[in-house]
Amino acid sequence: MSRGAFPRRLRRRWPLRLVFAVGFLIVVGMASWVYFQGESLFGDVAAKLRGQGGPTLDDPARSASLDHTPQIVSYEIQPGDTFASVAKQLRVPSEAILSSNEFSELVPGKTLRILREGVLHKIKSRQTLTDIARTYGVSIEEIVQFNSQIEPDRLFAGHEIFVPHAKNFPKAKAYELAKGKTSGFVWPLFGxxxxxxxxxxxxxxxxxxxxxxxxxxxxxxxxxxxxxxxxxxxxxxxxxxxxxxxxxxxxxxxxxxxxxxxxxxxxxxxxxxxxxxxxxxxxxxxxxxxxxxxxxxxxxxxxxxxxxx
Ligand SMILES: [Zn+2]
CATH class of the missing domain: 2.70.70.10 (Glucose Permease (Domain IIA))
Structure with missing residues (x-):
């Protein structure tokens, strides 16, 4: 090996090393930017998931929702009770009582489930969260917030979910259109x-x-x-x-x-x-x-x- 050979090789290679060095700096720069911006980047994703009602385990809105778990009061039906009288006595809308209970006739001795500001809805086959939200006039986000156990894309028929702040009460309407009778079909309107x-x-x-x-x-x-x-x-x-x-x-x-x-x-x-x-x-x-x-x-x-x- 001659003495001048090594420095010559180095001279030939140094532009290549400069390219590597600059590339390394760029990569390190990008990595640190991603690292320091990371929190807000993932924050955005979390906010988007929340907006769609998507499940995020450490979502603060969800942890807080545990404090709002619906209080369900059991009420034993007394002889002579009507939906109106029970509603007045317990200070809840009679529509909410009708919507949260399976039966439409008051049988003394049976138990009614009473909820304030919402209804318990039994999920039907092929019914989506969007359908349920539209039925009761509430947002999907509200339902998800109050039901930490559900995944919006995986609903199970027969399961019950709490629908907070329900504005429409179809079951109560159906009761009225059925003239108080329990039957499959109800009148679409009266005239x-x-x-x-x-x-x-x-x-x-x-x-x-x-x-x-x-x-x-x-x-x-x-x-x-x-x-x-x-x-x-x-x-x-x-x-x-x-x-x-x-x-x-x-x-x-x-x-x-x-x-x-x-x-x-x-x-x-x-x-x-x-x-x-x-x-x-x-x-x-x-x-x-x-x-x-x-x-x-x-x-x-x-x-x-x-x-x-
Ligand atoms: Zn006709």
Whole structure:
């Protein structure tokens, strides 16, 4: 090895080493920036998760929610009790009592669950947190905050969740529309019956016709409620029916609500019986403001009067 060979090699290599050195400094600089910014970066992610109601274990909002665990009071039904009298006695809305309990009749000796400022909701098959939030008029975030055990994307049918600050009480509405009776279907609204199920002369075409539903005469803009819990399979224009909502209730049963003026649900949404789904109207093949209501099983129209309470 000659004496001058090494320094020459070094001279040849030093630009390469400079590139490495600069690269190293850049990497170290970026790493320390990420390290010091880390807290706020992850903070943003946590805030985003919170915004979507996503589960984060050490979320301070969630720890705090444990202090707000709903207080459930048991009340034994006494002879002569009504929902109104119990509500007055315990200073809670009667709607909340109806929505938190399975039965709709007060049987002395049985126990009612009483909650303040919310309801206990039993999750149904294929019902999402978005559906439940919409049903009760609350935000998903509120529900998640008060239910530390649930994962928004993994709901189990049959489980119960606490819905805080519920604004809508579909079960109470269903009780009213069922005229206090316990039955599968409830009236979508109350009004004068202007056309019955069966053969008739069509009021618009003047031809022989089979009326596959019930016409209920109500002013335009009257609230229309779901006759039973189920999934909305149609919400939009549908020929002579005008704006229509169709709900699938399982076991082949579907209900249809025609001539609507305004839709309050979207296709795919799960609704509870007694939930507001639309406003009545006069759209499609109609001679005046009314609701056309149908109950079908496996496509065959049934006489609603034989089924409604
Ligand atoms: Zn009709």
């Amino acid at each position: 004068e019956l202007s056309s019955f199920f069966g053969p008739r002369i069509h009021p618009v075409t003047g031809k022989n016709d089979f009326h596959e539903g019930l016409d209920i005469e109500v002013p335009e803009g009257t609230s229309v409620y779901a006759s039973q819990a189920g999934r909305v399979v149609w919400a939009g224009k549908n020929g002579g029916y005008g704006f229509e909502v169709i709900i699938d209730h399982g076991n082949g049963y579907r209900t249809g609500y025609g001539h609507l003026s305004e839709l309050k649900v979207y296709r795919g949404q799960f609704v509870e019986g007694g939930q507001l789904i639309a406003l009545s109207g006069n759209t499609g093949l109609s001679t005046g403001p009314h609701l056309h209501f149908e109950i079908r099983q496996y496509g065959r129209a049934l006489n609603p009067l034989a089924i409604l309470p």
